[in-house]
């Protein structure tokens with residue numbers, strides 16, 4: 001299975017939906033453009049993107065009371081698990097800073113506007129660009145004389161931290177490590193080491209957005225995600241960078257520790273899990289990967305939940321139950337933990353103004369994501385753990401695919417949330433996908 005191809009396919013399908021329905025663009029603050037910093041010292045550390053280019057980040061300086069606080073966000077964008085898909089990726093913005101936009105929009109949790117991001121607006125904020133194809137966790141390379149690929153995500157992570165420490169990170173008072181999708185997964189993998197770089201008296205926490213990739217059984221009864229990650233861990237030399245207590249516990253299948261659900265109980269730093277229970281990426285790649293639906297029975301349902309038959313809806317409800325099951329002990333037992341698991345067909349909700357905090361943003365118990373995350377981070381609520389009722393109960397979703405006709409078609413009705421997050425107010429539509 002080649003991720004790039006799958007992702008492009010899905011992107012194409014999603015874009016098709018977008019073109020057809022073209023929902024109204026959201027007005028308001030478009031976010032701030034922040035320029036790229038290449039990590040010059042990375043070469044000395046052997047920290048390169050897939051193609052050998054230097055890694056990079058974008059830093060927006062904090063101010064006022066936030067000057068000593070730091071928020072780091074891992075960029076997401078799928079993975080490459082074999083030489084062919086990594087070679088393809090090395091020629092794109094997912095594998096090389098050469099092809100990346102040199103500015104990115106900082107919105108949602110990265111916004112510097114107090115009314116759009118009340119708890120973190122004045123922090124130092126960093127977006128770590130993703131160019132290694134393995135959630136910043138590989139350490140290996142491939143060479144055969146004619147082509148060379150660097151699998152150096154772990155070194156990129158270290159190089160960026162070493163670059164930021166003298167810029168003030170070393171004196172952080174508060175810090176939050178976050179990320180979305182493949183970057184959300186990175187937060188599970190790097191949370192405790194992040195803590196180890198910072199002052200002992202700093203308040204350090206981590207939050208994954210859409211990174212809780214489940215060790216799912218797909219609709220053909222295969223563990224497609226598990227096979228995929230096993231190949232990825234092996235190709236990119238990830239195993240040695242996984243939590244050793246976890247890999248010991250999971251011997252002889254240490255690569256399972258790449259899955260959040262298995263490594264979670266070994267993480268000591270306070271953790272927040274933000275995820276849609278019907279995460280669209282996981283729906284399309286974990287529950288119903290193309291390999292599990294070669295006849296195409298799921299094609300319509302995958303693009304329009306309203307078109308799913310009862311059997312398919314049952315599988316989706318089963319997926320939600322499995323996610324909640326995997327989170328149950330965290331929900332019950334983690335004292336410093338938080339969560340927001342809503343029943344939406346979405347993927348990544350913290351980096352966009354309209355899902356992070358807006359009059360129409362997703363809510364559980366009438367609380368926005370920004371509110372629950374802030375309550376958790378600052379200890380304003382000791383039980384910042386929200387779980388939604390099952391689909392189709394939630395009328396506040398920003399679904400990436402049409403779901404529950406009533407709210408999709410009533411998008412312009414007053415008091416209703418508009419649908420079609422595909423029209424989200426971001427500059428680069430590809431960043432909306434995975």
Ligand SMILES: *[C@@H]1O[C@H](CO)[C@@H](O)[C@H](O)[C@H]1NC(C)=O
Pocket residue numbers: 028029113114115116
């Ligand atoms: C902050 O966002 C609010 C709400 O969108 C907007 O009215 C205001 O102009 C923004 N402030 C700045 C400084 O951009």
Ligand SMILES: *[C@@H]1O[C@H](CO)[C@@H](O)[C@H](O)[C@H]1NC(C)=O
Pocket residue numbers: 083084087144145146147
């Ligand atoms: C090296 O690997 C690349 C990527 O798989 C392949 O295209 C190329 O043919 C290989 N070269 C040799 C000499 O095997």
Ligand SMILES: *[C@@H]1O[C@H](CO)[C@@H](O)[C@H](O)[C@H]1NC(C)=O
Pocket residue numbers: 172173174199201202203
């Ligand atoms: C941590 O300790 C250092 C050195 O004593 C001090 O300067 C700093 O203010 C402390 N930070 C916090 C968050 O208390």
Ligand SMILES: *[C@@H]1O[C@H](CO)[C@@H](O)[C@H](O)[C@H]1NC(C)=O
Pocket residue numbers: 220221222291
């Ligand atoms: C999935 O499982 C079916 C049987 O349930 C098997 O025939 C098929 O080869 C498997 N496909 C993959 C991609 O593992």
Ligand SMILES: *[C@@H]1O[C@H](CO)[C@@H](O)[C@H](O)[C@H]1NC(C)=O
Pocket residue numbers: 243244245266
């Ligand atoms: C592994 O577990 C031991 C005992 O609980 C603990 O002291 C140690 O810090 C853990 N190591 C890591 C890398 O988490």
Ligand SMILES: *[C@@H]1O[C@H](CO)[C@@H](O)[C@H](O)[C@H]1NC(C)=O
Pocket residue numbers: 304305306307402
């Ligand atoms: C979704 O499917 C339903 C049921 O088949 C159909 O009525 C509706 O028009 C579809 N919506 C879109 C946006 O394709």
Ligand SMILES: *[C@@H]1O[C@H](CO)[C@@H](O)[C@H](O)[C@H]1NC(C)=O
Pocket residue numbers: 366
């Ligand atoms: C939900 O919260 C908003 C403020 O964010 C408040 O105005 C509204 O009355 C609340 N609605 C309910 C049903 O509690």
